[in-house]
Amino acid sequence: MRQILILIFLVVAVVVAEKFVIRTHEDAIEAHEACREEFNVPDEIFEQYLNYVFPEHRRTKCYMKCFVEKMGLFTVLNGFNEKNFIAQFTYKESKNLASVRHGLEKCLDNNEWESDNCTWVERVFSCWLKINRPVVRKIYGPKN
Numbered sequence: 001m002r003q004i005l006i007l008i009f010l011v012v013a014v015v016v017a018e019k020f021v022i023r024t025h026e027d028a029i030e031a032h033e034a035c036r037e038e039f040n041v042p043d044e045i046f047e048q049y050l051n052y053v054f055p056e057h058r059r060t061k062c063y064m065k066c067f068v069e070k071m072g073l074f075t076v077l078n079g080f081n082e083k084n085f086i087a088q089f090t091y092k093e094s095k096n097l098a099s100v101r102h103g104l105e106k107c108l109d110n111n112e113w114e115s116d117n118c119t120w121v122e123r124v125f126s127c128w129l130k131i132n133r134p135v136v137r138k139i140y141g142p143k144n
Helices: 002-017 025-039 043-050 060-070 082-090 094-107 117-140
Strands: none
Touching: 025 043, 025 060, 043 060, 060 117, 082 094, 082 117, 094 117
16 A cells, blocks of 8 residues: 555656746746856847847857756757647737747747757747747746
């Protein structure tokens, strides 16, 4: 009986551990700072990243991968998580759902090109941002 209870506890712990947690402005800033440090991003480029503009730069692709990983939207093992995108960007306003879904339908791929992970993230997230940049800025931006 004790072993069954332990097994049930472990299964519940795994399910709870996998639950997505909505990220805040503070979480986004923390992720930006961590990725900036990891990739030694110059100030002028970093300021653009903070505004969700990702210019051509030798560090941009892997910075984007770092950011979406820290925000719970992507893992190397599983790729992009559509449910997490929808949860993250519609929790404040359900009216964002159509735009978020449209971006996912248009931009998500399963890396059929077999690109490296940084290139894959940059290709998908840049495409998705073109459609949803205002939503991202509203969700991750400072509170008014």
